[in-house]
Amino acid sequence: MQKFSAFSLARQALGRHLGWQPQWRSVAPKPSYDIIIVGGGGHGLGAAYYLARQHGLRNIAVVERGWLAGGNTARNTTIIRSNYLFEQSSSYYEHALKLWENLSDELNYNVMFSQRGCLMIAHNVHDVQVFKRHVHANRLNGIDNEWLTPEQVKVFCPPLNISPNIRYPVLGGALQRRAGTARHDAVAWGYARAASDLGVDIIENCEVTGIDRDASGRVTGVQTTRGPIRAKKIGVSAAGHSSVVMAMAGIRLPLQINPLQALVSEPVKPAFPCVVMSNTIHAYISQSDKGEMVIGAGTDSYVSYTQRGGLHIPAHTLEAICELVPDFRRLRMLRSWGGITDNTPDRSPITAKTSVPGLYVNCGWGTGGFKATPGAANLFAWTIARDEPHPINAPFTLERFREGTLIDEAAAAAVAH
């Protein structure tokens, strides 16, 4: 693996940048692996990396139906935060946030992590009470979060309209200063590069069509569009297609997928200093390093695998944003897209063993999986390697839906669904 540094950049510049090597090996599948990760997004590639790096396992493959990080990794709004309400969730997201803080150094790959702060604004008495509860809950758990008055909100994010006379006035906001954004592609590419360097095979254009099991029920491998591959353990991290893949092993998941849309404006000069989210009017915005306003719209209500949605959903978000940030009225929207989000009934993820020996699942990240990427990858790898959950992801089981030990984060997930 070529090391990235100021020196390597200068040396390659002298060679007119003709000496760069591919970032990861693209290989054909071998007949057999110890572990196969199904799904080559950030979570899956990261899990393969941590299995190799932290658990010393080497004979690992990541199989991806399409191309690397072309699913939900490429279709989110790149926001990172850990200000969830319940201790189980905030611990999980905080674990991820701590890994984000060191990720560029660890991977020798600039994931463009930018802790510019995430401001969740309140528009009514109920919002104020809920967000203050979040602030207190987070602080009790050692996670930074603070309450800002409308005037303090205006100082932190000057483009916001804090007039009390608008339809949804700003009554304050909860600010997590350590929150921010990262480059969505870069985290996947960085993990792919580092995992490949540790011997992980990354196999693209390889759709899993079946999961093989022996007489005892234990997994023995997968059937793919590139032939059968044997494996002792299989970890499924297939985001919107988790239900489809797990059904191949006879497992029904408590998931329903919905399209979630996002859009970006034309690029402009730096004009928006932080991430702003509003659950009530459903708007969330940040500015990319390229200058685009990255805007998260809402979910469509119905189950769909189409990776698109109705135009009335982003239109609703844009109406709210034009009121909240009047400067943005003249921005042109360049493109919009949809991802498919796998939502659980309690809006918390599942990172767990399953009832099938050797089969593990990481799913149900719904509308919020990007922020969790390093944490989910790290804990999924732990669960697969040790055949037991780490204490942080131990509550995030499939059994919680039978036991009733739900982790109801519908309010913290920030997308109205």
Added chain:
Amino acid sequence: MLLIACPYCGPRAEIEFAYGGEAHIARPGPEVSEEEWAAFLYLRDNTKGVLAERWRHAHGCGRFFNALRDTRTDRILETYEMGAARPDAKQGEAA
């Protein structure tokens, strides 16, 4: 935006409707096991293909009805009244 044919009012825009999730899920009696009760409450097929689902014409007649929709294309194949059996899904046409 989907164009949805309410069986009572005819084709209307999606924003007049509320989604009700998978259709034809019968509530089990009190004798069932914890697993069956959890499955009724939480497990859904999340079908990739033709899905029978419930809609409510919330801003119209207010009535519930069912629809067959292909979740790969969002194309609605058929709508039918609550209580009616699921019509045969036209698989070939849907793909």
